[in-house]
Amino acid sequence: MSDLGFQLPAVIGFLAALGRLPGLLRNPHDPLLRAVVAFLLTTSGAFFLGAVPMIAKVNAATGVPNFSVPLGHAMLMASSGAGIVLIINWRGGPPASIRRATRRALGCYGAVGLALVGLFLLGEAPVERLRDFDTHYATTPYLREMTLLLLAAHTAAALVMYSLCRRWLREVTGELRVGLALMVTGHWCTVGHAVWTFAAVAARWAGTDCDFLSTHVARPLGRVASSLVICGFVLPLLAQRFAGPWRDWSGYRRLGPLARLLTGLTPATTTVRMPLFSCLGVRRLQRESNIHDGLLTLNPYFDLALRAAALDAALAGGADAEDAAAVADAAMVTAAVRALRADPERCVIAHTRALQDDPGGCRDLVRTSRALSRLPTAARPGLRVGGRSAADGSTP
Known part of the structure; x- marks a missing residue:
């Protein structure tokens, strides 16, 4: 069973993190580098854990039905918090202000991640669901609240990232502008993913079955959103990494006739x-x-x-x-x-x-x-x- 929509972006993000790792080892106290690597690793982890084959493997390895759900949710919250921290450090500003905003973001999403795990432990989910956990357990105590908390926190992170990237988009040019435009689009799609998922959950509360909104609309939209976000982030990094060698090679080649x-x-x-x-x-x-x-x-x-x-x-x-x-x-x-x-x-x-x-x-x-x-x-x-x-x- 393949789920390339999740696996391919995960590989891209992981390779990009490996590419930044030597710089982080040389400058372990650089907050921007730490934020970059943390965002890439957590986002790649969320992609891996969101793929259906990986969901099944995690559940089978632990022997707990749906164990991958709180694990994936916690990784998603870590990715959301790391993304906000990254944009905060990327934009720059007074160091004291950056540190305060970073602590708030990490504290908030760390607490949400713990709450999601706690609600899962309090609820009962004996039947493994690989694709429709949210709607299948939409009326189950504690699991219902877990789904609502996840949607609210993830949507809030997407809106914050959308707002920050949209404002910054007006101030930059070149590949950074293209990357930010991709991220803006991706975060807007993330909001759409949350809306359709909530619609499917609300339909369950009303006694009707609209699970297709979650499995066939929201889930593909989530894949597109996450892919746009990670590609928008990786694009400026790749451009920065290869711009210097490309300029050197281009200049060397163009000097050939005169040489x-x-x-x-x-x-x-x-x-x-x-x-x-x-x-x-x-x-x-x-x-x-x-x-x-x-x-x-x-x-x-x-x-x-x-x-x-x-x-x-x-x-x-x-x-x-x-x-x-x-x-x-x-x-x-x-x-x-x-x-x-x-x-x-x-x-x-x-x-x-x-x-x-x-x-x-x-x-x-x-x-x-x-x-x-x-x-x-x-x-x-x-x-x-x-x-x-x-x-x-x-x-x-």
């Missing part, structure tokens, strides 16, 4: 060999360093008049200021490389006593590198400066 153009311009003894498993950030820095060394070697060959003409041509062609500057830099660098290679004895360098003034270009290496592929079109091949083309970078 290859300048290869071999500096003495081989100045090139530093990178270890095979060097991180992307180090590789990008090394590539930038090599490019700067190559540009320093080319400096005596830079033709500022050619750059100015290429800049005017790019601007006239409709390019914005930054793209036009990158195209002009690419034209100037390409011409300088050809001039240097046409001067194998390095006569220009030997007779140059000082570097030229900063031409104002090559400040954005990535743009300049990308502009190399657009150079023939963007720099207007027909433009001539002093008998040479600004686009092809030919020298007299």
Whole structure:
């Protein structure tokens, strides 16, 4: 019997918690990290315990019919309290205020969890119910109160989380905004889950059978709600985790054309060999360093008049200021490389006593590198400066 709607989000949450665990071990007193790991673990636990196969296994292992019910309810309350604590710490504020709010949330939902277990122990539930415990025992003393307390506490947590996330949603952008939007939707679905469950329970009180509202409407809605909440939370974490390496890789790759153009311009003894498993950030820095060394070697060959003409041509062609500057830099660098290679004895360098003034270009290496592929079109091949083309970078 499979219940992937619960099991898959549980696995996602557990893996996300493992990913944050090394940071927590390094900074065990960080309240935000503690809240993150606690929320992920408790939410994953609530998912695992809510899956029908796990419900049956827990009941069979303990020998107590429906033992998984108070266990799952207590884990759900732990998840609700941890979620509120997480949002409190995530938003930030005065430390004293954060500590007070954290204590209130943990105290409240800890007490509710204990009350749910106590009500289950006081009630009688001899028949195992895997999917419809709430409606089957809707009129049983103590178990009835347990269901009402669970719905009230879970709905209150969802409304608090909805309100906090909705207010914060207006203040952020990017992947955090997307994550919060998913969480807002998920918490609103949680309220819907509680409403439909209560409707099914109330129908039992009225002497009618509307259990399908609980099993076929509320339960699937609960799966969707919880999945949206955990995905909305994990998304910013994943973005934060991979944003840095992605920027390093993207920058390293985009610098490739410029790095290859300048290869071999500096003495081989100045090139530093990178270890095979060097991180992307180090590789990008090394590539930038090599490019700067190559540009320093080319400096005596830079033709500022050619750059100015290429800049005017790019601007006239409709390019914005930054793209036009990158195209002009690419034209100037390409011409300088050809001039240097046409001067194998390095006569220009030997007779140059000082570097030229900063031409104002090559400040954005990535743009300049990308502009190399657009150079023939963007720099207007027909433009001539002093008998040479600004686009092809030919020298007299």
